[in-house]
Amino acid sequence: xxxxxxxxxxxxxxxxxxxxxxxxxxxxxxxxxxxxxxxxxxxxxxxxxxxxxxxxxxxxxxxxxxxxxxxxxxxxxxxxxxxxxxxxxxxxxxxxxxxxxxxxxxxxxxxxxxxxxxxxxxxxxxxxxxxxxxxxxxxxxxxxxxxxxxxxxxxxxxxxxxxxxxxxxxxxxxxxxxxxxxxxxxxxxxxxxxxxxxxxxxxxxxxxxxxxxxxxxxxxxxxxxxxxxxxxxxxxxxxxxxxxxxxxxxxxxxxxxxxxxxxxxxxxxxxxxxxxxxxxxxxxxxxxxxxxxxxxxxxxxxxxxxxxxxxxxxxxxxxx
Amino acid sequence: xxxxxxxxxxxxxxxxxxxxxxxxxxxxxxxxxxxxxxxxxxxxxxxxxxxxxxxxxxxxxxxxxxxxxxxxxxxxxxxxxxxxxxxxxxxxxxxxxxxxxxxxxxxxxxxxxxxxxxxxxxxxxxxxxxxxxxxxxxxxxxxxxxxxxxxxxxxxxxxxxxxxxxxxxxxxxxxxxxxxxxxxxxxxxxxxxxxxxxxxxxxxxxxxxxxxxxxxxxxxxxxxxxxxxxxxxxxxxxxxxxxxxxxxxxxxxxxxxxxxxxxxxxxxxxxxxxxxxxxxxxxxxxxxxxxxxxxxxxxxxxxxxxxxxxxxxxxxxxxx
Numbered sequence: 001x002x003x004x005x006x007x008x009x010x011x012x013x014x015x016x017x018x019x020x021x022x023x024x025x026x027x028x029x030x031x032x033x034x035x036x037x038x039x040x041x042x043x044x045x046x047x048x049x050x051x052x053x054x055x056x057x058x059x060x061x062x063x064x065x066x067x068x069x070x071x072x073x074x075x076x077x078x079x080x081x082x083x084x085x086x087x088x089x090x091x092x093x094x095x096x097x098x099x100x101x102x103x104x105x106x107x108x109x110x111x112x113x114x115x116x117x118x119x120x121x122x123x124x125x126x127x128x129x130x131x132x133x134x135x136x137x138x139x140x141x142x143x144x145x146x147x148x149x150x151x152x153x154x155x156x157x158x159x160x161x162x163x164x165x166x167x168x169x170x171x172x173x174x175x176x177x178x179x180x181x182x183x184x185x186x187x188x189x190x191x192x193x194x195x196x197x198x199x200x201x202x203x204x205x206x207x208x209x210x211x212x213x214x215x216x217x218x219x220x221x222x223x224x225x226x227x228x229x230x231x232x233x234x235x236x237x238x239x240x241x242x243x244x245x246x247x248x249x250x251x252x253x254x255x256x257x258x259x260x261x262x263x264x265x266x267x268x269x270x271x272x273x274x275x276x277x278x279x280x281x282x283x284x285x286x287x288x289x290x291x292x293x294x295x296x297x298x299x300x301x302x303x304x305x306x307x308x309x310x311x312x313x314x315x316x317x318x319x320x
Numbered sequence: 321x322x323x324x325x326x327x328x329x330x331x332x333x334x335x336x337x338x339x340x341x342x343x344x345x346x347x348x349x350x351x352x353x354x355x356x357x358x359x360x361x362x363x364x365x366x367x368x369x370x371x372x373x374x375x376x377x378x379x380x381x382x383x384x385x386x387x388x389x390x391x392x393x394x395x396x397x398x399x400x401x402x403x404x405x406x407x408x409x410x411x412x413x414x415x416x417x418x419x420x421x422x423x424x425x426x427x428x429x430x431x432x433x434x435x436x437x438x439x440x441x442x443x444x445x446x447x448x449x450x451x452x453x454x455x456x457x458x459x460x461x462x463x464x465x466x467x468x469x470x471x472x473x474x475x476x477x478x479x480x481x482x483x484x485x486x487x488x489x490x491x492x493x494x495x496x497x498x499x500x501x502x503x504x505x506x507x508x509x510x511x512x513x514x515x516x517x518x519x520x521x522x523x524x525x526x527x528x529x530x531x532x533x534x535x536x537x538x539x540x541x542x543x544x545x546x547x548x549x550x551x552x553x554x555x556x557x558x559x560x561x562x563x564x565x566x567x568x569x570x571x572x573x574x575x576x577x578x579x580x581x582x583x584x585x586x587x588x589x590x591x592x593x594x595x596x597x598x599x600x601x602x603x604x605x606x607x608x609x610x611x612x613x614x615x616x617x618x619x620x621x622x623x624x625x626x627x628x629x630x631x632x633x634x635x636x637x638x639x640x
Contacts, residue, residue: 008431009521025426025522028360031349040348040360042426047362106345106362111328201329202345 005037005052007095012050015094018085019101021045032197035213037097040104047104049080052097057213059098064139065212066090066100068132068189075131077124078208080105107200107207115246118231120206121199122250125191125227128209129220129255132189141192141216143275145178151278158285162298170274173305177271182219182264190223191215195230221261224251225268228317229276229304237303245318262319266311273308277301325357325372327415332370335414338405339421341365352517355533357417360424367424369400372417377533379418384459385532386410386420388452388509395451397444398528400425427520427527435566438551440526441519442570445511445547448529449540449575452509461512461536463595465498471598478605482618490594493625497591502539502584510543511535515550541581544571545588548637549596549624557623565638582639586631593628597621 009024016024022045030038037052053062066082070090073081081103082090092099110117141147152174159166191198193214200207224247232243251257280298311317329344336344342365350358357372373382386402390410393401401423402410412419430437461467472494479486511518513534520527544567552563571577600618631637 006431009428010432012428023522024428026424026428026520028348029351030360031351040350042367104346108329108332108344108346111326112330200346202343 004054005095005097007039007052011094015092015099016041016043016101018087018092019083020086021048021083021101041101048083049102049104050094050099051102052094052099054097061139061213062091062098062100064137065215067137068135068212068215069102071135072128072131072212077128077131078105078206079128079212080208080210105200105208105210107202109197109199110201111196113196113231113243115240115242116204117199117201117206118227118243119246119250120201120204121194121227121231122224122247122252123254124199124206124209125194125223126251126254128191129188129223135189139216141190141218143192143214143279144218144271145181148174148177148271148274148278151282155278155281155285159281162281162284163302166302170277173270173274173309177267177274180267181271182260182267185219185221185261185264186258187217187219189215190218190220190226192218192223192226194223194227219264219268220255221257221264222268222272224248224257224261225265226272226275228265228269229272229301232317233304233307237300237307239307239317241316241318243318248317248319257319262314265314265317265319266308269308269311269317270305273301273305277305324374325415325417327359327372331414335412335419336361336363336421338407338412339403340406341368341403341421361421368403369422369424370414370419371422372414372419374417381459381533382411382418382420384457385535387457388455388532388535389422391455392448392451392532397448397451398425398526399448399532400528400530425520425528425530427522429517429519430521431516433516433551433563435560435562436524437519437521437526438547438563439566439570440521440524441514441547441551442544442567442572443574444519444526444529445514445543446571446574448511449508449543455509459536461510461538463512463534463599464538464591465501468494468497468591468594468598471602475598475601475605479601482601482604483622486622490597493590493594493629497587497594500587501591502580502587505539505541505581505584506578507537507539509535510538510540510546512538512543512546514543514547539584539588540575541577541584542588542592544568544577544581545585546592546595548585548589549592549621552637553624553627557620557627559627559637561636561638563638565640568637568639577639582634585634585637585639586628589628589631589637590625593621593625597625 013024022043025042027039027041030040035056036054039050041048041050069079069082072079083101084090156167198211199209227247232240234240277298280296284298333344342363345362347359347361350360355376356374359370361368361370389399389402392399403421404410476487518531519529547567552560554560597618600616604618
């Protein structure tokens with residue numbers, strides 16, 4: 001639940017006046033998102049999301065995130081669109097935080113996605129990869145090999161508190177991934193966090209993608225591997241090959257994966273499982289008990305990582 | 321921040337189908353309210369609030385609360401209106417909780433209300449008192465003299481932890497209030513919790529009253545005294561007589577207070593200060609550290625109580 005900064009109606013009225021957004025009618029803090037404070041606004045013109053960027057978000061990254069949403073929307077991808085101020089800027093300031101007004105995207109995220117939804121997600125991810133072409137600002141992936149190493153250095157000493165032998169296992173995994181990571185596959189703008197709560201549906205129709213605050217430049221197939229991890233495992237930890245097949249087929253129907261991208265999927269999926277394992281492990285070890293945040297179990301991603309390690313061929317994911 | 325129960329879009333779609341409310345487009349948990357879980361819904365017809373009643377609310381009270389909103393709205397008071405289901409019921413069930421769909425009231429609560437807003441609040445409170453006439457369900461005030469005694473019995477032993485001498489002071493205050501409480505003043509339905517966050521404005525125009533979940537039958541002038549406590553003190557604890565005058569004048573312009581109600585105000589205001597002091601004291605002593613709730617300082621209301629104790633005449637509140 002995320003409303004870290006309260007705002008007064010006076011400050012908000014003043015903030016809104018810089019936009020062609022009508023008169024403010026109401027605003028409610030919304031209990032979604034983890035990094036930022038979000039409010040749902042009604043004005044005399046349209047509903048809007050107001051996002052206040054909290055300290056965990058690097059201010060220097062905001063032109064990338066906001067510019068990317070604008071770029072993707074202009075190329076037909078359904079995603080939130082930052083509203084420009086009358087002076088053209090996408091970013092203002094409110095209650096001492098960088099703040100943006102963003103179009104409100106109707107739709108709901110699915111608590112229990114099915115294979116048909118995974119297919120739509122695959123299509124939308126590929127459409128995003130194509131729409132991202134030509135976006136000129138660059139942002140390296142802070143959570144790839146080098147970033148994992150940094151996170152691991154901060155957690156390794158206490159890793160065996162979570163599970164005995166974890167320290168040796170992850171050390172070996174990292175060395176192996178560093179040795180086998182594919183560096184020359186097709187790259188571009190990736191979402192990097194396309195979990196179910198970032199994909200909206202109205203009925204079975206995908207209505208849009210949200211939350212581009214981990215987006216960056218990296219291998220496109222790595223983004224596919226993130227979705228395999230995020231969408232195709234059941235709560236009991238089992239991999240659902242029907243969902244995996246639907247997701248990969250959906251993706252390929254819009255942007256075919258090359259043979260080399262296909263081959264690389266198991267290693268990429270180990271990497272993306274490791275990425276979420278490491279951030280969760282770090283949060284697990286450093287979040288004080290009783291904090292206003294739900295700690296996510298890092299072991300969920302350790303189990304996924306182990307699953308990917310025993311994959312011998314991409315066909316085991318359901319790919320043809 | 322209040323979203324205690326998550327809901328799935330499937331359950332919600334099923335729930336909504338019992339209403340003539342259009343198709344669901346989106347829902348967001350909102351970070352307002354302390355007792356219940358609230359969601360803001362967009363449908364193809366109109367925005368709505370979905371409230372899930374959590375365990376602190378007695379299910380037997382719900383027909384009073386929902387019926388009251390319907391009664392008040394039908395008499396022209398601007399307040400949220402429960403939407404009846406196709407079968408006529410105001411209450412359904414969702415995620416194992418009693419749940420209602422309620423019209424969305426535009427407006428914002430004022431973080432820094434001024435005297436002109438206090439006047440509007442006084443008018444709206446009086447209008448609510450008049451509109452409440454004829455409402456047939458009754459609900460005694462659980463937080464009046466007998467309820468205070470119960471709360472006090474649970475807190476007295478540890479009261480001196482909060483301030484030395486508190487135990488003796490409150491014991492004396494309670495005895496004094498029990499001896500001098502006016503029982504035969506005009507009574508009716510009171511809001512009983514009309515704090516700034518329960519009154520919406522658009523610009524300087526009051527757009528409606530919300531949150532009737534403490535409403536009950538009690539002395540009307542007691543409700544005025546709650547508003548004096550809630551609206552007319554500054555952050556530094558000082559009483560703002562300009563605001564008090566505006567609030568009382570606003571009230572009187574719609575429903576004149578009798579001489580006996582006027583005379584009773586200082587004792588009633590001591591009572592309402594004691595009421596909020598006692599619930600805050602109880603929460604203060606019983607809420608575990610690190611809980612997901614902001615503990616409100618009980619001493620704020622002790623200071624207000626002491627202020628009212630030294631009032632010699634209602635004119636000191638700003639009343640003519």
